[in-house]
Amino acid sequence: MLRRLASLPLRRPAAAPLAAGVRCISSGSVEITVPLNFWAGKRRTGPEKCSKDSVYEPATGRVLCQLEPCGAVEVDQAVKAAKLAFGYWSKMSGMERARVMIEAAHIIESNREEIAEMEVVNNGKSITEARLDVDSARLCIEYYAGLASTLAGQHVQLPGGSFAYTRREPLGICVGIGAWNYPFQIAAWKSAPALACGNSMVFKPSPVTPVTAVMLAEIYAKAGVPEGLFNVVQGGQETGSLLCQHPDVAKVSFTGSVPTGQKIMEMASKGVKPVTLELGGKSPLLIFKDSDLENAVRGALMANFLSQGQVCSNGTRVFVQKDIMPEFVKEVVKRTQAIEIGDPLLESTRMGALVSRPHLDKVLSFVDRAKKEGATVLCGGEPYVPSDPKLRGGYYMTPCVLGNCTDDMICVKEEIFGPVMSVLPFETEDEVLQRANDTSLGLAAGVFTRDVRRAHRVVEHLKAGSCFINNYNITPVEVPFGGFKMSGIGRENGQVTIEFYSQLKTVFVEMGDVDSLF
Numbered sequence: 160m161l162r163r164l165a166s167l168p169l170r171r172p173a174a175a176p177l178a179a180g181v182r183c184i185s186s187g188s189v190e191i192t193v194p195l196n197f198w199a200g201k202r203r204t205g206p207e208k209c210s211k212d213s214v215y216e217p218a219t220g221r222v223l224c225q226l227e228p229c230g231a232v233e234v235d236q237a238v239k240a241a242k243l244a245f246g247y248w249s250k251m252s253g254m255e256r257a258r259v260m261i262e263a264a265h266i267i268e269s270n271r272e273e274i275a276e277m278e279v280v281n282n283g284k285s286i287t288e289a290r291l292d293v294d295s296a297r298l299c300i301e302y303y304a305g306l307a308s309t310l311a312g313q314h315v316q317l318p319g320g321s322f323a324y325t326r327r328e329p330l331g332i333c334v335g336i337g338a339w340n341y342p343f344q345i346a347a348w349k350s351a352p353a354l355a356c357g358n359s360m361v362f363k364p365s366p367v368t369p370v371t372a373v374m375l376a377e378i379y380a381k382a383g384v385p386e387g388l389f390n391v392v393q394g395g396q397e398t399g400s401l402l403c404q405h406p407d408v409a410k411v412s413f414t415g416s417v418p419t420g421q422k423i424m425e426m427a428s429k430g431v432k433p434v435t436l437e438l439g440g441k442s443p444l445l446i447f448k449d450s451d452l453e454n455a456v457r458g459a460l461m462a463n464f465l466s467q468g469q470v471c472s473n474g475t476r477v478f479v480q481k482d483i484m485p486e487f488v489k490e491v492v493k494r495t496q497a498i499e500i501g502d503p504l505l506e507s508t509r510m511g512a513l514v515s516r517p518h519l520d521k522v523l524s525f526v527d528r529a530k531k532e533g534a535t536v537l538c539g540g541e542p543y544v545p546s547d548p549k550l551r552g553g554y555y556m557t558p559c560v561l562g563n564c565t566d567d568m569i570c571v572k573e574e575i576f577g578p579v580m581s582v583l584p585f586e587t588e589d590e591v592l593q594r595a596n597d598t599s600l601g602l603a604a605g606v607f608t609r610d611v612r613r614a615h616r617v618v619e620h621l622k623a624g625s626c627f628i629n630n631y632n633i634t635p636v637e638v639p640f641g642g643f644k645m646s647g648i649g650r651e652n653g654q655v656t657i658e659f660y661s662q663l664k665t666v667f668v669e670m671g672d673v674d675s676l677f
């Protein structure tokens with residue numbers, strides 16, 4: 160097996176389409192009947208007697224497929240498969256692992272459109288964004304393939320010719336648990352560093368978006384990973400809890416809300432398992448009067464309206480220096496009103512549907528509460544019904560800009576996770592820094608200014624894991640991403656993430672005699 164893996168060519172002709180069973184789709188035309196669980200190299204049905212949950216297509220509100228949540232038996236089968244695969248994979252060299260991962264990246268590239276389309280159908284985001292998410296997943300796998308062969312330890316000289324060395328070793332079976340806003344990308348951001356380090360993974364997507372993680376499992380299988388190296392079990396919190404508490408699991412990497420992250424940490428603590436937690440945010444974006452206004456407006460839109468505003472790192476508290484508030488607001492509102500909402504599979508659409516009916520209702524209720532608290536709706540914040548009859552049951556709303564906001568309003572304090580921007584005036588740098596940091600969360604923050612000294616001074620004081628100067632919401636995979644404070648623990652992407660998916664073994668080597676005290 161090892162020889163076969165090692166001899167894979169670096170590049171193959173375009174891979175055959177994946178088994179999602181559909182191509183060239185349109186909204187409302189897709190029904191998924193293939194099983195969505197995957198372990199030991201194959202798609203699998205869930206437990207015979209499970210109660211199935213309907214999964215919806217956000218663009219239309221139609222049922223897309225049925226989710227078969229895994230119970231203890233299936234979780235155990237997936238973990239067993241991962242254990243077996245770990246035995247092979249962890250013994251391969253970094254170069255051998257890299258070859259297979261690069262092959263997986265090529266298969267993603269060849270199937271970019273199909274994966275993006277399925278992401279749209281299941282998540283509701285625009286096809287333009289979904290393609291970028293697929294690219295980010297591929298780049299992440301390529302990046303960690305590149306790092307796989309660089310894993311190395313240290314050599315330390317000790318007295319008398321003795322020495323010690325360190326080995327960077329994999330952890331074992333890692334569990335990945337994902338949120339619904341970037342289903343394919345999250346699966347890749349977790350599996351790529353895990354696999355590069357020699358681990359295997361059991362991944363549980365959100366029950367709202369179960370479709371594309373299993374496509375990634377197929378891709379890894381086609382690329383030639385050992386059977387069981389990357390497995391997908393579907394389900395909600397019960398399945399997730401079973402994974403976190405499984406005695407053979409070495410680590411849990413979670414993306415989701417703060418309350419769930421706290422539960423995961425608690426469960427993992429019972430087995431003293433390390434966790435990576437990528438949690439929520441309520442990030443500030445600071446726009447100073449010396450900013451390039453055109454870029455500041457673009458940045459504010461990028462900070463709020465990607466993925467229908469359902470982005471953890473969104474800069475939803477937009478602090479604008481008073482002097483430029485009128486022109487900033489005028490421009491932001493004009494451009495927000497021009498965002499084309501509608502069928503997420505159309506090239507011209509810039510904002511698709513929110514992920515579910517309950518989530519849409521929740522976001523709209525935040526807008527209602529903001530109004531009651533005295534905020535002014537400068538635009539949007541209404542349910543939106545597209546003219547195309549097939550989209551009438553979809554979960555759309557108009558992107559919203561709230562003015563007249565104050566720091567104590569719920570819309571300014573709580574993560575809304577929808578297309579709602581709160582604009583707040585400020586006067587001085589000290590004041591805005593104090594207000595920007597006045598939150599228990601610390602995922603991201605941004606500053607727009609032409610003053611280079613101010614920019615670096617401000618980011619030095621911002622209590623956030625990812626800070627942007629004169630841009631927002633870009634996440635190159637070479638760069639670590641993660642939160643301060645209650646926004647999380649650990650990082651994804653970048654070289655540092657190798658440390659979160661591996662452990663250090665120290666080996667002492669005695670070259671002389673044992674100097675015994677006894």
Ligand SMILES: NC(=O)c1ccc[n+]([C@@H]2O[C@H](COP(=O)([O-])OP(=O)(O)OC[C@H]3O[C@@H](n4cnc5c(N)ncnc54)[C@H](O)[C@@H]3O)[C@@H](O)[C@H]2O)c1
Binds near residue numbers: 366422423439642647
């Ligand atoms: N920091 C990041 O990188 C990042 C990225 C995306 C989303 N998020 C955050 O995710 C949230 C939205 O996603 P969501 O609604 O899917 O979050 P969620 O916390 O409701 O669910 C996330 C995942 O956890 C699972 N889960 C729920 N209860 C569990 C339990 N007790 N044990 C194990 N697993 C359990 C869910 O089934 C799902 O797969 C937002 O707060 C957002 O900010 C963070």
Ligand SMILES: C[N+](C)(C)CCCC=O
Binds near residue numbers: 470
């Ligand atoms: C929008 N980004 C930049 C891809 C960030 C995704 C991670 C969080 O939801």
